[in-house]
Amino acid sequence: MENKVSFYNTLTRKVERFIPNEDGKVAMYTCGPTVYHYAHIGNLRSYIMEDLLEKTLRYVGYDVKRVMNITDVGHLSSDADTGEDKMLKGAKREHKTVMEIAKFYTDAFFEDCAKLNIKTPDVVEPATNCIAEFIHMIETLIQKEYAYESGGNIYFDTSKLEEYYVFSSQSEKELLVGVRDDVDEDANKRNKSDFVLWFTKSKFDDQELKWESPWGVGYPGWHIECSCISMKHLGEAMDIHCGGVDNIFPHHTNEIAQSEAYLGHKWCNYWFHVHHLNDKSGKMSKSKGDFLTVSLLESKGYDPIVYRFFCLQSHYRKPLEFSYEVLDNMSAAYDKLVKRIGTLDRTGEINRESFASYRAKFEAALRDDLNSSMAVTVLYDMLKDDMTDATKYALAESFDEVLSLNLTTAHAAREADNRVDAVLEQYVLAKIDERAAAKKEKDFAKADAIRNELLEKGIVLEDTREGVKWKKA
Ligand code: AMP
Ligand code: ZN
Numbered sequence: 330m331e332n333k334v335s336f337y338n339t340l341t342r343k344v345e346r347f348i349p350n351e352d353g354k355v356a357m358y359t360c361g362p363t364v365y366h367y368a369h370i371g372n373l374r375s376y377i378m379e380d381l382l383e384k385t386l387r388y389v390g391y392d393v394k395r396v397m398n399i400t401d402v403g404h405l406s407s408d409a410d411t412g413e414d415k416m417l418k419g420a421k422r423e424h425k426t427v428m429e430i431a432k433f434y435t436d437a438f439f440e441d442c443a444k445l446n447i448k449t450p451d452v453v454e455p456a457t458n459c460i461a462e463f464i465h466m467i468e469t470l471i472q473k474e475y476a477y478e479s480g481g482n483i484y485f486d487t488s489k490l491e492e493y494y495v496f497s498s499q500s501e502k503e504l505l506v507g508v509r510d511d512v513d514e515d516a517n518k519r520n521k522s523d524f525v526l527w528f529t530k531s532k533f534d535d536q537e538l539k540w541e542s543p544w545g546v547g548y549p550g551w552h553i554e555c556s557c558i559s560m561k562h563l564g565e566a567m568d569i570h571c572g573g574v575d576n577i578f579p580h581h582t583n584e585i586a587q588s589e590a591y592l593g594h595k596w597c598n599y600w601f602h603v604h605h606l607n608d609k610s611g612k613m614s615k616s617k618g619d620f621l622t623v624s625l626l627e628s629k630g631y632d633p634i635v636y637r638f639f640c641l642q643s644h645y646r647k648p649l650e651f652s653y654e655v656l657d658n659m660s661a662a663y664d665k666l667v668k669r670i671g672t673l674d675r676t677g678e679i680n681r682e683s684f685a686s687y688r689a690k691f692e693a694a695l696r697d698d699l700n701s702s703m704a705v706t707v708l709y710d711m712l713k714d715d716m717t718d719a720t721k722y723a724l725a726e727s728f729d730e731v732l733s734l735n736l737t738t739a740h741a742a743r744e745a746d747n748r749v750d751a752v753l754e755q756y757v758l759a760k761i762d763e764r765a766a767a768k769k770e771k772d773f774a775k776a777d778a779i780r781n782e783l784l785e786k787g788i789v790l791e792d793t794r795e796g797v798k799w800k801k802a
Pocket of ligand 2: 359360361555580
């Protein structure tokens with residue numbers, strides 16, 4: 330296939346031309362969210378850029394199958410059996426069961442994704458659906474002597490591998506081994522870098538979800554779900570595995586260790602990692618208490634898609650700092666952009682040559698290590714160029730298959746919203762007058778009925794010294 334796309338492969342530490350296992354087809358896997366809380370906009374940066382990769386591949390002609398897990402089994406934040414179980418913490422915080430928490434935050438995650446035009450993967454699989462597959466993989470690893478039982482738990486034996494730290498340069502490897510010296514070591518392990526595949530004995534006895542297994546009642550370790558869920562749906566060879574950079578070690582390193590030991594051959598060729606979104610105080614995290622969510626941005630009056638626009642203006646391999654100042658600028662630029670596109674006259678001729686030439690420039694930007702800010706520049710250049718409006722409109726519509734910024738629909742939707750708001754305002758003002766008249770005549774029952782009627786329609790009245798004010802609930 331002539332469609333050349335290049336991106337940075339963490340495994341080889343260079344930008345590489347992408348060549349799938351099967352011509353024209355892409356098997357792609359994404360580490361999904363841990364559903365114990367809302368996703369913060371840092372998490373969503375990773376999903377936006379992975380969505381961009383998927384849509385770029387589709388745009389240039391690949392048939393992509395994308396799979397994502399949902400981490401609904403609690404796992405400890407360390408392989409040394411330390412740290413809190415996040416799912417359990419979420420359940421305690423909200424006085425719900427772990428499964429109720431998982432359901433609520435899985436739905437919330439996909440609602441956020443929809444607001445950011447992130448396509449739902451072809452397959453979404455919760456970890457709790459696949460316990461039998463996890464047990465099967467662990468049994469095979471024990472048979473092949475890559476895993477051992479110790480102190481009631483099953484561990485992966487990293488000393489059996491030729492190379493364990495596959496993503497790291499030599500100096501990083503030394504550092505990682507050093508880091509491991511500091512952790513509160515689990516005395517059951519044969520080697521410091523070994524990790525748990527199945528727990529039956531943990532320091533944390535109050536685990537809510539537990540399953541029968543050949544080694545006793547327990548629950549899976551942190552990494553097994555992604556190996557099993559990807560193989561269940563994508564088979565024994567995968568093209569691209571995605572995640573944020575924090576997943577590189579230990580999560581993806583351990584996924585490779587257990588998957589390749591299980592399969593006996595190479596598993597995934599390309600590893601795509603998105604750098605972090607930071608706020609002024611550093612890396613964003615869900616455990617920091619007050620974190621940035623899509624709903625928070627909405628409550629401050631931002632259209633969530635402006636956040637997508639913000640992400641697309643910077644490269645996935647650079648850390649990105651969030652600030653409201655920049656988001657305000659993006660918001661203003663986005664308003665102008667969609668107005669410009671929305672007011673193009675679509676009735677003329679589409680010039681096929683110009684269309685093809687700009688589409689090629691747009692594709693070239695994306696094929697070159699997913700240069701999304703350059704792709705946005707091509708959009709601006711195209712709008713400035715001397716071409717028919719119809720050509721520009723058709724190009725904007727085409728580019729939006731990848732950018733997903735509602736380029737051709739946002740302006741009309743906003744105008745319609747403004748019209749609805751104007752009609753609503755007229756209606757509410759008339760009701761406020763009617764209520765004032767009722768009060769004057771001391772007909773308080775009628776005045777209350779009017780207030781309640783508005784409340785049912787989602788309109789709240791406030792009596793202030795300056796008069797009656799109203800807002801949407
Ligand atoms: P989690 O729900 O914690 O499992 O994380 C979901 C995804 O978000 C993973 O791919 C993480 O690597 C990614 N991630 C976590 N923090 C950030 C951040 N600050 N910026 C970008 N991606 C992140
Ligand atoms: Zn994963």
